[in-house]
Amino acid sequence: MNASVEQQAFRSDARDWLAANFPPALKDKSYRALADKDPALAADLEVWRSRLAGKGWGAPTWPAEYGGAGLGHPQAKVIQEEMEAIGAFNPIPTLAGMGVTMVGPTMLEYGTDDQKARHLRGMASGEVRWCLGLSEPNAGSDLASLGTKAEDKGDHFVVNGQKIWTSGADISQWCGALVRTDPAKPKRDGISFVLLPMDQPGVRTRPIPLISGASPFCETYFDDARADKADLLGELNDGWSVIKRLLQHERQSQTSAGRRKLDNEEPLQDLAKRYVGTDADGTLSDKDLRARLTDNLMAAKAHELTIARITAEARGQVKVSAAASILKNSATRVAQTKAELKMEIMGAQGVGWDGEAYEADELASVREWLFGKAASIYGGSFEVQYNIISKNILGLPETTQKG
Amino acid sequence: MAALSEEQSIIRDQAKAWAVEQAPVQAFRAVRDAHLPGAFEPKTWAAMAELGWTGIVIPEAYGGSDLGYLTFGLVLEELGRNLTAAPLFASALVGASALLLGGNEAQKRALLPEIAKGQAIVTLAVDEGPRHAPAATAMTAVAEAGGFRLDGEKTFVLEGMAATHLIVAARTAGRPGETAGITLFLVPADAAGIRRAPIGTMDSRGYATIRFDGVAVPADAVLGAVDGGFPLLDATMDRARAGLAAEMLGTAAAAFDLTLDYLKTRKQFGRVIGSFQALGHRAAALFSSLELARSCVEAALQALDDGAPDAAQLCSLAKARMGECLYDMSNDLIQIHGGIGMTDEFDAGLYLKRARVLEAAFGNRAFHRDRYARLLGY
Numbered sequence: 045m046n047a048s049v050e051q052q053a054f055r056s057d058a059r060d061w062l063a064a065n066f067p068p069a070l071k072d073k074s075y076r077a078l079a080d081k082d083p084a085l086a087a088d089l090e091v092w093r094s095r096l097a098g099k100g101w102g103a104p105t106w107p108a109e110y111g112g113a114g115l116g117h118p119q120a121k122v123i124q125e126e127m128e129a130i131g132a133f134n135p136i137p138t139l140a141g142m143g144v145t146m147v148g149p150t151m152l153e154y155g156t157d158d159q160k161a162r163h164l165r166g167m168a169s170g171e172v173r174w175c176l177g178l179s180e181p182n183a184g185s186d187l188a189s190l191g192t193k194a195e196d197k198g199d200h201f202v203v204n205g206q207k208i209w210t211s212g213a214d215i216s217q218w219c220g221a222l223v224r225t226d227p228a229k230p231k232r233d234g235i236s237f238v239l240l241p242m243d244q245p246g247v248r249t250r251p252i253p254l255i256s257g258a259s260p261f262c263e264t265y266f267d268d269a270r271a272d273k274a275d276l277l278g279e280l281n282d283g284w285s286v287i288k289r290l291l292q293h294e295r296q297s298q299t300s301a302g303r304r305k306l307d308n309e310e311p312l313q314d315l316a317k318r319y320v321g322t323d324a325d326g327t328l329s330d331k332d333l334r335a336r337l338t339d340n341l342m343a344a345k346a347h348e349l350t351i352a353r354i355t356a357e358a359r360g361q362v363k364v365s366a367a368a369s370i371l372k373n374s375a376t377r378v379a380q381t382k383a384e385l386k387m388e389i390m391g392a393q394g395v396g397w398d399g400e401a402y403e404a405d406e407l408a409s410v411r412e413w414l415f416g417k418a419a420s421i422y423g424g425s426f427e428v429q430y431n432i433i434s435k436n437i438l439g440l441p442e443t444t445q446k447g
Numbered sequence: 448m449a450a451l452s453e454e455q456s457i458i459r460d461q462a463k464a465w466a467v468e469q470a471p472v473q474a475f476r477a478v479r480d481a482h483l484p485g486a487f488e489p490k491t492w493a494a495m496a497e498l499g500w501t502g503i504v505i506p507e508a509y510g511g512s513d514l515g516y517l518t519f520g521l522v523l524e525e526l527g528r529n530l531t532a533a534p535l536f537a538s539a540l541v542g543a544s545a546l547l548l549g550g551n552e553a554q555k556r557a558l559l560p561e562i563a564k565g566q567a568i569v570t571l572a573v574d575e576g577p578r579h580a581p582a583a584t585a586m587t588a589v590a591e592a593g594g595f596r597l598d599g600e601k602t603f604v605l606e607g608m609a610a611t612h613l614i615v616a617a618r619t620a621g622r623p624g625e626t627a628g629i630t631l632f633l634v635p636a637d638a639a640g641i642r643r644a645p646i647g648t649m650d651s652r653g654y655a656t657i658r659f660d661g662v663a664v665p666a667d668a669v670l671g672a673v674d675g676g677f678p679l680l681d682a683t684m685d686r687a688r689a690g691l692a693a694e695m696l697g698t699a700a701a702a703f704d705l706t707l708d709y710l711k712t713r714k715q716f717g718r719v720i721g722s723f724q725a726l727g728h729r730a731a732a733l734f735s736s737l738e739l740a741r742s743c744v745e746a747a748l749q750a751l752d753d754g755a756p757d758a759a760q761l762c763s764l765a766k767a768r769m770g771e772c773l774y775d776m777s778n779d780l781i782q783i784h785g786g787i788g789m790t791d792e793f794d795a796g797l798y799l800k801r802a803r804v805l806e807a808a809f810g811n812r813a814f815h816r817d818r819y820a821r822l823l824g825y
Contacts, residue, residue: 313820313823313824313825314825316825317825322825326824326825327820327821327825328820328825334820334825335813335816335817337820337825338816338817338819338820338823339816341819341823342764342767342768342816342819343739345743345764346739346740346742346743346764346768347739349742349743349745349746350738350739350741350742352742352746353449353741353742353745353746356449356450357449357450367738370734370735370738370739373735374735374739427728429731430727430728430731430732431724431727431728431731433730433731433734433735434721434727434728434730434731435727437734438707438727438730438731438734439711440707440710440711440721440722440727440730441711441718441719441721441722442722
């Protein structure tokens with residue numbers, strides 16, 4: 045069989061399997077609706093999760109022995125496309141927190157056989173949720189100046205310190221944390237990456253409400269928490285290499301411009317026509333808004349085409365590369381501008397906080413707009429991405445002083 | 448860069464090497480200072496035909512190589528990098544496209560092989576006012592015994608002085624502003640009643656104003672359908688827009704390379720200026736814009752090759768996004784170079800002047816934003 049015939053056969057098999065296994069009640073539902081614990085859907089979601097996990101399609105490109113399906117990126121893309129075609133979705137990366145998108149790919153490269161055997165299946169099945177302890181109150185973008193200490197106690201480390209913005213820490217079972225293992229060395233040379241269970245007396249979490257209301261972000265405190273030596277990811281004091289790789293995976297995972305069309309999300313131009321109105325010739329009556337709206341739609345299209353181009357150039361294998369920084373910033377800008385436009389289109393209906401005066405999606409758009417402000421801050425701020433582009437891609441000299 | 452076929456890679460590499468060796472920016476500067484009648488070097492044009500570039504979108508049956516628009520775009524990008532002046536775009540892309548899309552068999556057989564040989568220079572005459580507005584066509588074509596009589600004036604006609612043939616949009620019905628009632632005519636540039644005058648544009652290229660006074664053309668000079676020429680005109684201009692965007696991509700990429708090189712070598716306050724964060728971020732923003740625009744340009748060219756249903760949208764997207772990118776790139780090229788950027792001796796000014804002319808041709812950003820919005824139905 046030649047490659048395209050093979051691909052076609054795979055597509056047809058995937059379509060059949062999805063048709064037979066995806067619970068119809070979940071069609072076109074967003075993960076958010078499910079996370080709100082609609083009890084009628086929870087049982088279907090569990091069925092769907094376990095079938096996907098059994099098939100290895102929660103993390104399809106991972107090796108089968110670690111819970112994946114050992115597929116190539118073109119095939120994973122086919123699965124994704126076929127899911128979208130029937131209004132299905134893969135809940136496992138979300139259930140696994142930072143597991144499938146970041147910790148797992150990094151562990152596949154840096155982990156020991158024992159670590160892979162113990163941890164990867166739980167991520168790939170969506171049964172074990174992971175969070176990441178990276179940022180600290182006194183080290184945001186300057187990650188290398190972190191202060192959380194890990195003291196060597198022979199077979200384990202004792203961890204003390206505080207992390208912030210640990211997304212999902214209050215509901216995670218495991219945490220991948222960046223800790224200082226040698227305070228005597230220069231900043232980046234004394235850091236290690238450890239994995240530690242969250243369910244232990246030395247770990248405490250506190251959710252952080254944001255300007256948009258409740259949030260997945262937490263503060264996490266380590267007071268004599270324990271991390272086994274067997275759970276040191278990468279070499280001792282070489283956590284900086286591990287984290288650089290992990291952050292590339294993070295940028296990669298943050299490159300899609302806004303969530304995909306769920307719940308039959310209304311196109312922005314249709315929303316505008318509804319709220320703003322049109323002239324006799326069918327064009328939006330607010331010309332200035334129309335021009336800016338078009339700029340945003342064009343930027344979204346340019347972003348989408350760039351992802352497609354980079355994928356095509358890599359011949360299906362999307363490498364974790366510096367291009368992720370360009371895409372992360374582009375995704376952020378498109379999504380943030382879109383949220384601003386949505387509010388502007390809604391006018392007075394776009395500034396509601398609660399109560400009867402507003403529709404549910406009007407209220408949701410306000411929260412989304414506010415929460416979206418985080419996108420240019422987390423995962424390396426907009427400015428940090430520009431530093432990465434200017435230094436790593438363009439080869440300009442370091443723009444910040446080394447510590 | 449798109450995932451290219453082996454043939455495409457060869458053509459791109461050849462174009463890159465040829466342009467750098469045979470037609471670099473210094474060559475354009477010499478053309479500018481020589482005030483040549485067509486505003487290009489005939490031997491440069493002959494070399495392009497020799498290399499086969501004049502036949503890239505022309506089918507083999509008419510003497511071309513039928514390699515498509517993406518391939519043509521690769522060549523245009525390299526020419527855009529070096530500001531190479533020649534009628535390649537006007538004739539072998541725009542003129543040939545009009546004939547391919549709307550020509551009858553006799554017209555194709557007569558002209559396409561001549562375009563492929565570089566013998567005929569066929570250009571499109573569409574605009575009549577200072578801004579690109581094809582529907583505003585007011586020039587008249589009145590039916591008379593055995594044909595039509597053309598009266599009116601076209602401006603900003605690319606390679607208008609060197610052209611051997613003109614494809615002219617004229618009104619056979621309707622009123623200016625309406626798309627219906629426009630007809631395209633293929634007219635020899637030396638027909639009786641045609642007067643041409645060069646326009647001195649700031650990019651020193653060969654534009655002309657062309658006056659038609661009672662120009663008689665036979666009925667078989669019509670390209671496409673009488674009164675129904677607009678879709679053909681629009682489809683031809685989409686090819687022009689994507690091609691121009693490819694040239695602009697090369698121009699912007701060269702402007703960026705110059706800027707980046709300067710950021711790495713120029714010292715101020717004891718450090719290279721690229722180490723200043725404000726400038727590093729500007730470079731990152733320009734580079735990101737270039738990468739995003741490149742995707743749009745390649746997608747538009749590919750959509751034309753594939754006959755994709757959203758090709759028109761993508762062509763407007765490419766021209767608009769590339770317009771914005773080149774605008775920023777050419778401005779920052781001057782700004783970051785400081786005083787030296789203002790001197791005629793340095794190349795920056797040549798890129799800036801070319802950038803604005805390319806922006807105006809076949810619809811600027813405002814035009815294509817509006818068109819994109821209409822195509823999306825709002």
